[in-house]
Amino acid sequence: MLEALRRKLFAGGRGEPITVVSGLPRSGTSMMMRMLDAGGVEILSDGERTADVDNPKGYYELERIKDLEGESDKSYLRAARGKAVKVISFLIKELPDDNDYRVVFMRRDLDEVLTSQKKMIDRLESDDTSAADESMKEAFRNDIVRVRLFCKGRPNFELIEVNYRRAVEDPAAVARDANAFLGGGLDEGAMREAVDAALYRNRAGRDAPA
Numbered sequence: 001m002l003e004a005l006r007r008k009l010f011a012g013g014r015g016e017p018i019t020v021v022s023g024l025p026r027s028g029t030s031m032m033m034r035m036l037d038a039g040g041v042e043i044l045s046d047g048e049r050t051a052d053v054d055n056p057k058g059y060y061e062l063e064r065i066k067d068l069e070g071e072s073d074k075s076y077l078r079a080a081r082g083k084a085v086k087v088i089s090f091l092i093k094e095l096p097d098d099n100d101y102r103v104v105f106m107r108r109d110l111d112e113v114l115t116s117q118k119k120m121i122d123r124l125e126s127d128d129t130s131a132a133d134e135s136m137k138e139a140f141r142n143d144i145v146r147v148r149l150f151c152k153g154r155p156n157f158e159l160i161e162v163n164y165r166r167a168v169e170d171p172a173a174v175a176r177d178a179n180a181f182l183g184g185g186l187d188e189g190a191m192r193e194a195v196d197a198a199l200y201r202n203r204a205g206r207d208a209p210a
Contacts, residue, residue, distance in 0.1 A: 014100050016082035023106030026116035028164035033060035038194035039186035042083040068094040089143050100156045108164035110137045171195040
């Protein structure tokens with residue numbers, strides 16, 4: 001109750017909250033964006049990155065977000081108020097304080113994340129020479145902790161964590177949780193149907209889409 005009051009006091013005139021779908025790369029952020037889109041949330045995306053074999057149902061990205069760390073003028077994000085935008089976990093700390101944020105943070109088994117990333121790198125014929133798996137997993141764990149602490153320490157941030165596997169196996173429950181977190185009013189049935197369970201289960205542990 002005290003936390004809710006604190007957030008209201010700091011809300012000021014920032015308008016509707018921005019729904020931020022975040023997580024590590026290949027953690028299910030595109031799937032969650034698709035669920036929100038189906039549920040009736042307007043998506044802020046430029047469509048520049050189109051669907052491919054890694055994400056056959058699309059990425060739902062705004063290309064400019066990738067430059068968030070180096071930009072001084074981030075006022076364009078005000079256009080995302082009342083909408084949803086995808087922001088990779090590493091860039092959460094770069095979001096400007098003149099907005100309120102509801103962060104839907106996707107969590108996925110780190111071994112699955114690494115496997116999926118490697119598959120994508122191989123397909124892109126990248127020369128990337130990533131560090132050993134254990135070092136990468138440690139970096140991922142640290143990033144998750146940073147996001148949690150950052151959101152907890154900001155009065156204009158709220159956070160819910162969503163398990164990727166649970167979203168695939170029980171999309172109705174995840175749709176219900178997400179709808180409640182975002183204030184209600186979304187089409188939970190459409191959100192549930194947006195998850196192509198067969199697609200994810202058939203590729204699980206190999207290179208399931210993000």
